[in-house]
Amino acid sequence: CPTxxxxxxxxxxxxxxxxxxxTWKPIVLEPESDRVYDGPDTRTAYLQRLLTRGGYxxxxxxxxxxxxxxxxxxxxxxxxxxxxxxxxxxxxVARLRSIFETKAxx
Numbered sequence: 001c002p003t004x005x006x007x008x009x010x011x012x013x014x015x016x017x018x019x020x021x022x023t024w025k026p027i028v029l030e031p032e033s034d035r036v037y038d039g040p041d042t043r044t045a046y047l048q049r050l051l052t053r054g055g056y057x058x059x060x061x062x063x064x065x066x067x068x069x070x071x072x073x074x075x076x077x078x079x080x081x082x083x084x085x086x087x088x089x090x091x092x093v094a095r096l097r098s099i100f101e102t103k104a105x106x
Contacts, residue, residue, distance in 0.1 A: 044069075047088050050100040051076060 045063035051072050052061065058072035065073075070086035077084045080095050 041065075044088065047093065047096060050096045053100045054096075 041063045044065050045061050048058060048061045048063070048069060051058055051069075054076065056072040056076055057068075059066070059068040065088065073088060073092060074084045074086045076082075076096065077086075077092055080092075082091050082095060083089075085092075
């Protein structure tokens with residue numbers, strides 16, 4: 001299946017488009033390894049979207065777990081009685097999904 005840039009295609013047709021932004025920067029895992037590009041993560045963007053459904057303010061949904069996202073995650077974890085790591089760890093993701101995916105599907 002060929003790929004194409006869906007954002008301009010959707011915008012031309014008046015469809016909602018993703019709001020994923022970010023910069024891609026090369027990172028090197030080991031001195032002799034190939035470059036790996038670190039940039040917006042669709043999983044992180046999805047989890048950011050779930051946080052915003054709950055009213056947590058974190059800035060743009062950009063797929064990057066920066067300072068604002070980590071602060072919003074900590075606030076959600078506090079409200080949910082979870083360890084306040086600021087990370088999208090397994091208990092946090094499970095709780096986010098159980099609350100906000102269910103409401104979206106209803």
